[in-house]
Amino acid sequence: MAKVHLPVVEPGSMQSSLRSDGSRNWVQPADVTGRFSRARKLVFVLLIGWWAILPWLRVDGRPALQLDVEHRRFFLFGATLNAQDTYLLFFLLTGIGFSLILVTTLLGRVWCGWSCPQTVFLEGMFRPLERILEGTREARMRRDAGPWTLDKTVRKTVKHLAFVLLAAFVAHVFVGYFVSTKALFQMMRGSPSQHPEAFAWAFALTAIFYGNFAWFREQLCIGLCPYGRLQSVLIDKDSLVVGYDTQRGEPRGKPKDTSTKHGDCIDCKRCVVVCPTGIDIRNGLQLDCTACTACIDACDEIMVKIGKPIGLVRYDSASGFEGAGKKLLRPRVFVYLALMVIGAVVATVSFRRRTDFEANLLRVQGIPFVVEGPLVKNAFTIHLVNKSSQKMRYVIEPEASAGLVFNIPLAEPEVESMSGITLPVTITSARAGFVQRGIRIKIRNVTTGKSEVMATGTLLGPMGGM
Helix, strand or coil, X not given: CCCCCCCCCCCCCCCCCECCCCCECCCCCCCCCCHHHHHHHHHHHHHHHHHHHHHHCEECCEECEEEECCCCEEEECCEEEEHHHCCHHHHHHHHHHHHHHHHXXXXXXXXXXXXXXXXXXXXXXXXXXXXXXXXXXXXXXXXXXXXXXXXXXXXHHXXXXXXXXXXXXXXXXXXXXXXXXXXXXXXXXXXXXXXXXXXXXXXXXXXXXXXXXXHHCHHHHXXXXXXXXHHHHHCCCCCCEEEECHHHHCCCCCCCCCCCCCCCCCCCCHHHHCCCCCXXXXXXXCCCCCCCCHHHHHHHHHHHHCCCCCCCEEEECHHHHCCCCCCCCCHHHHHHHHHHHHHHHHHHHHHHHCCCEEEEEEECCCCCCEEECCXXXXXXXXXXXXXXXXXXXXXXXXXXXXXXEEECCCCCCEECCCEEEEEEEEEEEECCCCCCEEEEEEEEECCCCCCEXXXXXXXXXXXXXX
């Protein structure tokens, strides 16, 4: 696959998150308004709202999405999975991965700027609160550079206390995806000593979220997240990215400067001061760009003020910026689509073949068989697991086989939801003329009448019937 080489940008310029000596420069992005800013705020509200209410939603009386690790059961929008079904999560994870690859190939890093949890929580919750409590970019920068006055101390204290509360809220909702909401509220009302594990998780997550959204911020995207480093192989010259039209904008110059001919860019650096990672989009496609579109709204605002067409900074492809137009359908898109279709077919077959219970015929440990006079006895157990969300009744029916006598004390067991039982099975055959053979036992779900499982084993005995 063709690579798009990212330009090397000198750190320390203007608002970069790194100074020239490698130390961190605290990024204070300015406020921006515009069509993309309004759309992102709406997306953030919808995503945060959906994330917060999802643990409360029920499908057929069960949580819509819950990963109950303690009881080893998983609820996924109506499907109930247990530990034996975890292999099915492979298809879910790979499907998300291929979808992200395809979206990146078509639309660049739209995931980062619009739906990544890091962006959604930081730009949708923490930074708006910071602007309310500390004011505009200029006010925040002046306060940070100034001495510790009473006003600064109060504002910083209130802000970080509010950040801790927000982090605690995020942590507790996150815990709600692993325990029931009822149990979560009981834990919150009770003493930490009554549920130390859940309290430890909530406390640790609160600390992690607070440290991330209050201090680490854009450094997660720049230094830790591997996705930004993959963009050079995931995108090509026809992928849509946020970029600067150099043909139209260069050379830069002020509107009042009529001595030389210059482009539309007046070098106001408005696109730089609104960037949450502190880059200059005019330097080309960069690893630190999260495609948040703040620079587009900022530049459009300036273009309107000076009477120039908007779109100097815009969504476009590298080919589009060069004037060659965009090409949506290309070989790599078809390859990714083909892989996704293959994965979807395999996943569909796997989910359809899944039954709501499992049954295995297991040989009892120890002596493989017992000879009692003219008879040979084999001892087995049937391990029956109910993977559904309600109690089920089953019927155990051995397959008829000449000369075999099956002894099953409990032929119609009832099994609780997400539980299993072990049932003894003794099979007796004649010693004379004994021949090793396979046995089959059918287990039917008579509660639903929809599924059955065939458990198989091998009958052992003395060689040659001796």
